[in-house]
Amino acid sequence: MILRNLESARPWQHVLESLGAYMLLAERLFDGPVAYAEDWNFGPNKVDTRPAGWVVDLLASYCKEDASALIQHNEYAVREAVYLRLGCSKAHSQLGWYPIWPIEHTVENVADRYLSYQDKQDMQAFSLQQIQQYQTQWEQR
Numbered sequence: 168m169i170l171r172n173l174e175s176a177r178p179w180q181h182v183l184e185s186l187g188a189y190m191l192l193a194e195r196l197f198d199g200p201v202a203y204a205e206d207w208n209f210g211p212n213k214v215d216t217r218p219a220g221w222v223v224d225l226l227a228s229y230c231k232e233d234a235s236a237l238i239q240h241n242e243y244a245v246r247e248a249v250y251l252r253l254g255c256s257k258a259h260s261q262l263g264w265y266p267i268w269p270i271e272h273t274v275e276n277v278a279d280r281y282l283s284y285q286d287k288q289d290m291q292a293f294s295l296q297q298i299q300q301y302q303t304q305w306e307q308r
Contacts, residue, residue, distance in 0.1 A: 170219050170220070170223065171247070172219065172247075172249070173218060173219055173220030173223075174218050174219075174220065174249060175218060175219050175247065175248075175249055175250075175251075176216050176217055176218045176219075176249065176250045176251065176252075177216065177217075177219065177251050178210040178211050178215070178216045178251060178252055178253050179211060179215060179216070179217060179222055179270055179273060179274075180210060180211040180215065180266055180268070180270075180273060181268050181272075181273040181276055181277070181301075183268075183297065183298065183301040184209065184211070184266045184267070184268060184273075185209050187264075187301065187305055188207075188209035188258065188262075188264050189209070191262055191264055192207060192262065192264075195262060203261075203262075207257065207258055207262075208253040208254055208255045208257070208258060209253070209255060209258055209264065209266075210252070210253030210255045210266075211253075211266050211270065211273075212265075212266055212269070213252065214269075214270075215266070215269060215270035215273075216250070216251070216252050217270055222270070222274060225270075225271065225274045226274050226277065226278055229274060229275050229278035229279075230278045230281060230282060265308075267301075267304050267305060267308055268301070268304070276297060279293075279297075280293065280297070
């Protein structure tokens with residue numbers, strides 16, 4: 168794996184978090200299109216904004232593999248922010264939306280997906296199972 172900067176922190180989240188947020192927004196838009204037809208940010212909790220190297224190390228531990236990350240140095244690479252975070256307070260206060268999967272669970276689910284694919288499992292069934300798991304946890308929040 169080649170990473171530009173192991174220390175760059177990004178707002179990592181599972182795709183189901185974003186999809187769940189957009190589904191909630193779609194429901195609200197259906198009920199009151201004028202009130203919710205705005206810009207929205209859906210991102211992880213502040214504690215889940217982690218450096219890329221941390222995420223790679225955690226993913227490797229879940230996959231039980233030796234994953235080494237190499238830093239790619241490119242003098243022509245575009246400069247990028249070391250720390251990125253999304254401001255989601257509007258989604259919290261106006262939609263009541265909060266992410267439900269912490270970064271550790273997110274990375275574990277990504278590792279499970281990778282390992283299932285490697286084992287040539289039925290990925291449609293796997294995906295439906297993860298969606299059901301997320302939906303159940305969303306309803307219990």
